[in-house]
Amino acid sequence: MTAPADPLIAEAAALIGDPTRARMLGVLMDGRARTAKELASLAGVSAPTASGHVAKMTAAGLVSVATQGRHRYVRLAGTEVAELIERLMTFAGVARPAVRPRTAAEAAFREARTCYDHLAGRLAVELVAALVARDLLRRGHDGFEPTLAGERWFRARGVDVARARCSPRAFARCCLDWSERRDHLAGALGAALLAALVDGGVLARRKDERTLDVTTMGRRFFAEEVGVPAARAAERTGVPA
Amino acid sequence: MTAPADPLIAEAAALIGDPTRARMLGVLMDGRARTAKELASLAGVSAPTASGHVAKMTAAGLVSVATQGRHRYVRLAGTEVAELIERLMTFAGVARPAVRPRTAAEAAFREARTCYDHLAGRLAVELVAALVARDLLRRGHDGFEPTLAGERWFRARGVDVARARCSPRAFARCCLDWSERRDHLAGALGAALLAALVDGGVLARRKDERTLDVTTMGRRFFAEEVGVPAARAAERTGVPA
DNA sequence: CGAAGGCTTCGGCCTTCGTCGAAGCGTTTT
DNA sequence: AAAACGCTTCGACGAAGGCCGAAGCCTTCG
Incomplete structure (x- = not known):
């Protein structure tokens, strides 16, 4: 059976x-x-x-x-569906290593994109790593947990930490990034951070895609604030309509 | 696109x-x-x-x-495939809450089973919780990490911790349990623990199933050693061949 | 109130794919 | 060497399901 x-x-x-x-x-x-x-x-x-x-x-x-x-x-x-699909991508990426970034569009997709409602891609995992390295974020018993200094950091970037904490969904989950194979920040805090970065003009959504473009201001943000060098915004090639 | x-x-x-x-x-x-x-x-x-x-x-x-x-x-x-399928079960269980344990066989399946090469089910998540509560196991930066006392605990139960650590695969991952929706212990350490518990006569594999039966000795093990009351071994009903 | 737009249902076409029996290949056993 | 066994390939059958055009329902707009 x-x-x-x-x-x-x-x-x-x-x-x-x-x-x-x-x-x-x-x-x-x-x-x-x-x-x-x-x-x-x-x-x-x-x-x-x-x-x-x-x-x-x-x-x-x-x-x-x-x-x-x-x-x-x-x-x-819901997030369960997003996680399931992300996991499928992880498997597909492992099973087919042929999926190396060939086009500029795909490279940009791997650099920064949305994963349901939060930030994913190389920039996302580097950002989390930097936050952990600066002790602004810690890996807790079930996901992440910002330190006191970390809460200030998030608030200074326009993230309402207290509201995210009250959210019915998980506060700060970790989510396996399929292209980087390392964790990035998900949950209510991850969603709030993405929203704040988009609102603040650090990242720009493309019309019909998950790919995110790093603005000029955004490159400064990632370089100075977090110490993560952001790649030059990829050309918007191969994006017919 | x-x-x-x-x-x-x-x-x-x-x-x-x-x-x-x-x-x-x-x-x-x-x-x-x-x-x-x-x-x-x-x-x-x-x-x-x-x-x-x-x-x-x-x-x-x-x-x-x-x-x-x-x-x-x-x-x-590989484990990616097992994790993917486990994630699919999680989603299917959420989407269809009708999957409440009706038969004794299903109840036993939810109590203790294998997940690829490690232990899963209620007993698995309770065991991990108990180990964490007794500070024998900690949630580390990427999965679990046994404390020094924890390493002794594992060794005393016949688990070769050093060898598991040298394994090419991840040492002690956490894996989401689809029926309990909490983490249990996976990775090389999880696999070694399951093997030790089966070898030690604590758990018995069924012939053609993933379901594990808790032996009499096993009930004592879970009750006394870990403080987890194991349910009486379910009847082997509904298992034609 | 009529026209327009978004969406769904219906009917029929067609491809895809799971299924099995028969036959063929290679290994093991007697 | 012959027989037995495990497995695969081949060919044919049939069900499942994706797809579209036409028609109908409902909401909105002029």
Whole structure:
């Protein structure tokens, strides 16, 4: 006899296993909500097809939809889904070492991107390492924990630490970065930090991607404040529409 | 544009998404190697079908095969695969709360089982919690780290800590338990501990399952040594062959 | 109130892929 | 050497499911 959960994992995996649905989930990995039509065009299928996929993924708990007027906004159902997909990327990256950055777009993607609602990529793991090295952040019993000086650091950058701590979700989880294979900061604190960095003009979201661009101000931020040299913002090549 | 890794994750997920292959992977989750024929009968398909599945999973890096005479032994390719499947179970368990233990076999499965090559289930997370509470084990910067007293504790139970530390794989990772949703001990140390507990007659492997039975001696072990009350060994019901 | 836009349902086409029996190859045993 | 065994390849069958166009529902806008 095999584990009772096997049929269930097959169901979930089969759902992610369709290329079109995988593309949709990849789009949603930036944490933003999308209308069904956007998803359709971004995934390269017709509206009816996309609608069917969204229905299936909703039933399985992969995504959730919110109706607003004549629009239906689709987003990932939660962090568990984002973590699952990130883990799949980790495996795919290990199994296929051929995925070395070839294009400038991919290099930029590995440099800085969103992972659901927080920052990921080389800059993210370097930032965490620097914060730990300066004793602003410590690895706690279940994720990270900022020190007193660390809380000041976060607040000075516009992060409402107290509010993040009150959040119903985990405060400061660690999340395995699939391209770097090291931990970065997730949880409510990670989400708040990303929001603050974007609001503060340190990072800029691209239109339809998870890739983040480091602004000129951002390069100064990472170099001076954290001691992490940020690569020159990659050319926006290979990004048709 | 979407993440460059999306097609790859779809490929991997689609592979796990087939019910038969999921059953095979579930069987292999105990870390033991199986012949193709064993896998076929355990998954309930013919030999040719199983052979095709094994070939596909091998090409994708999910499993690895070792030819020995006229036998071909199949095992999981590595811990990344085990972690990925465990994560899928976590999601499936969340999305479908209907997976409450109904049968005695399932209850036993949640009590103690193998996760690839280490111990998982309620007993595993309780054991780790007790070890941490007694300061025999600490959460380190990347997984766990036994204290000096902890190393003595492990050695006294027949675990070769020094050898585990020299292992090429991670020494003492933490691994999220899908049924308990708390961390248990993985990595080389976790594998060595499971081996020692089985060798020492504390736990007994079932024939074709991941479920572990706690022996009479084992109940004393968990109660006295660690302060974790082990449930009575579940009846071996619902286990046809 | 009619037109327009977003989304879903329906019907049908088509590809993909899991499945097995039969046959073939290589190893082990007698 | 012959027989037994484990495994794979081949060929064919059939079910599952992704895909789209047309049509219909609902909300919003003019």
